[in-house]
Amino acid sequence: MWGEAEAVVGAVAEAERLEDAALTRAAQAGEVAALGLLLERHRAGMRAVALSILGPGADADDVMQDAALTALRRIDGVREPGSVGAWLRMIVRNASRNVLRRSAVLDPLDDIRLPPDEEADPARWLERNALRDWMWEALEELSPALRMPLVLRHFTEQVTSYEQIAKVCGVPVGTVRSRLSLGRVKLAAALAANAETGHSDTARRVRASRFEARETLDAAERGRFGTLVTERWSPEVALLRGKDRIGDRDILVRAMDGDIADGVRQRLVNAVAGRSLTIWEMDILNPAAHPEHCPPSVAWLMSLDAGGRVRGLRLFHPRPVQAIEMLPAL
Incomplete structure (x- = not known):
């Protein structure tokens, strides 16, 4: 009986791995619904990682929101589609640790710094990622007040912290947080609306x-x-x-x-x-x-x-x- 139970558990795990792989490949081909399903499937595990490092609060919520956009930017770099859950949790873990490092010093640091590999370079990503045109078409739908913080945080190399964005935009840090939060919501809606339309190069x-x-x-x-x-x-x-x-x-x-x-x-x-x-x-x-x-x-x-x-x-x-x-x- 124990052997049968193990077989059932193994079969379920294999089915989930195959479904993850299929959704990842679909997301890499530019299907917004597939990426949304992946994030929803692994949301609990991702949030558990953020809470284990940061505890409940605004920082954990911010990391979860940032992780969704990071996944969108870098999904084409996933080499093992069946292990996408571990990849998503790694993004949250790295981002959470960077938040802790940032809070431990007086000078602001970049909140999310991805590994220094080829996929982490924004310019190379813009040239290669199949989703790049779709993303930028959606960003253009946002108001300038929402677009600027999102672009700075996710696409520049040195102007990414809340404090830096606040100085650039001439607003308090709290306003940057709220604009990023609202901008992500509106960006998600614009991505869905633009999924089937033509995009500029x-x-x-x-x-x-x-x-x-x-x-x-x-x-x-x-x-x-x-x-x-x-x-x-x-x-x-x-x-x-x-x-x-x-x-x-x-x-x-x-x-x-x-x-x-x-x-x-x-x-x-x-x-x-x-x-x-x-x-x-x-x-x-x-x-x-x-x-x-x-x-x-x-x-x-x-x-x-x-x-x-x-x-x-x-x-x-x-x-x-x-x-x-x-x-x-x-």
């Missing part, structure tokens, strides 16, 4: 944005940044800090020209490109004589008009020199 847009970023940096080094801004950006382009306008085209050009004259250079490390929002993450290379001239990195967060021209630019330094943001250093 995100990979092509990202490649074009990288090329444009390098053209922009090259123009700056040749003293033509002002000309490029005049030709390609909106005449009403505004430099923003949070929600406030603090400058216009002239201050942008003066700041860039001043940095170039002082020997400062920038190098593109990541590009995120939607129809209404583009982000360039740059390393800043200071001259040897003045190694602390500018912070070591900067993110260009550009809001675009209907014609694709930059109409609003926020500059954010994820690691400001001596914890002071230096604006408007580009």
Whole structure:
């Protein structure tokens, strides 16, 4: 009898493994319903992991929400579809531990940092993931106030913590939490609504944005940044800090020209490109004589008009020199 019971348990486990495998392959092919079923099947196990590390509360809820979007981004990287449950629990475990590490230090850290493998690179994911166009089409359905926090948290490399997003958007951390929560709900609805429609080519847009970023940096080094801004950006382009306008085209050009004259250079490390929002993450290379001239990195967060021209630019330094943001250093 004991042997029969073991056989029954084994048969049930094998059936569940086969069902997981079928749902994973369907999700990898872009079926939103399949991913939803996978998350629902393993929700209890995922939540148990979050609660065992973080205990009940807002952090565990946030990790669960983030895990769903991480699964959407990385489902195509699952090599053993029948073991997707363990993969989902690993995502929750890593995210929960990162939350603990973040709370243990004074300086904010990225809340979710995926393993440093090929799938964790946002640019490579955007080029390869079969769901990328569908995801971005859904993001474009959101309001700018909801879209910006989601894109920063899940697609940039250095501007992902609640504190950083709050500084960029000019809102309290609590508002960032609520916008992320509402944004995820609306994103899920938009994903479902857009599942069967045609989607724009995100990979092509990202490649074009990288090329444009390098053209922009090259123009700056040749003293033509002002000309490029005049030709390609909106005449009403505004430099923003949070929600406030603090400058216009002239201050942008003066700041860039001043940095170039002082020997400062920038190098593109990541590009995120939607129809209404583009982000360039740059390393800043200071001259040897003045190694602390500018912070070591900067993110260009550009809001675009209907014609694709930059109409609003926020500059954010994820690691400001001596914890002071230096604006408007580009």
